[in-house]
Amino acid sequence: MKTAAHRGPPTGPRAALKAIANGGLAAVAVEPLARTLGVTKGSFYAHYRNRDELITAALAEWVRSHGDEGLTEFAVIADPARRLRELLTAVVQAVQPLAPSVHLSLLGDRNDPRVGDAVRRVNQARLELLARTYGELGLPPDRAASRARVAYAAILGLLHLAQTDPDASHSAVLADEATAIFLPS
Structure with missing residues (x-):
């Protein structure tokens, strides 16, 4: 099984971090993020099983980069x-x-x-x-x-x-x- 660190496009966690900066965890919503990334909702779910997995990946990216x-x-x-x-x-x-x-x-x-x-x-x-x-x-x-x-x-x-x-x-x-x-x- 692939892990979140190897699954998604690198822009997914960054887009989620931008959403978090603008409105906290509540701002991380799959449909708007998929549109921002230029992918379908189905394609998004091919990279992340759910919103929580994306949030976990985004937080890991923030800890890594900051x-x-x-x-x-x-x-x-x-x-x-x-x-x-x-x-x-x-x-x-x-x-x-x-x-x-x-x-x-x-x-x-x-x-x-x-x-x-x-x-x-x-x-x-x-x-x-x-x-x-x-x-x-x-x-x-x-x-x-x-x-x-x-x-x-x-x-x-x-x-x-x-x-x-x-x-x-x-x-x-x-x-x-x-x-x-x-x-x-």
């Missing part, structure tokens, strides 16, 4: 100050005013065990990278972990503000400010 594997480009930067600066700059530049966020949308469905696990795994990967970076910058482990949590909370806060504020800035000024605040001197 967890450990998605952070690889930053994790390999040897200089921790440069790593933190580039990570903060990438985050600030990715924040777009009024843009939907998979992460924030998933929080509305956090009681779904699949969602809770996916969010936990992504948060853990991000927090571990930040804590490791702060540790390499000379903070003791407990302070590195605390600083990582505060920095990550600020990142999520920027995402939240961008969803609700059409004037939210995503300029280099914000990246500089984030670096000034969260890079130990």
Whole structure:
């Protein structure tokens, strides 16, 4: 038997993630997604047995692309100050005013065990990278972990503000400010 990871077209999970960003798990509906992908409903079901299988595949894709594997480009930067600066700059530049966020949308469905696990795994990967970076910058482990949590909370806060504020800035000024605040001197 084929597994979900080998069954569907690669755009299926991405289309489901786009739907999730725009309306949570409730927005993942087979007929509209099949139309978006340019396939019939029957063809969709040839790739995914049901909606839950697609949601599971989409969450796995999100964890892969936004967890450990998605952070690889930053994790390999040897200089921790440069790593933190580039990570903060990438985050600030990715924040777009009024843009939907998979992460924030998933929080509305956090009681779904699949969602809770996916969010936990992504948060853990991000927090571990930040804590490791702060540790390499000379903070003791407990302070590195605390600083990582505060920095990550600020990142999520920027995402939240961008969803609700059409004037939210995503300029280099914000990246500089984030670096000034969260890079130990």
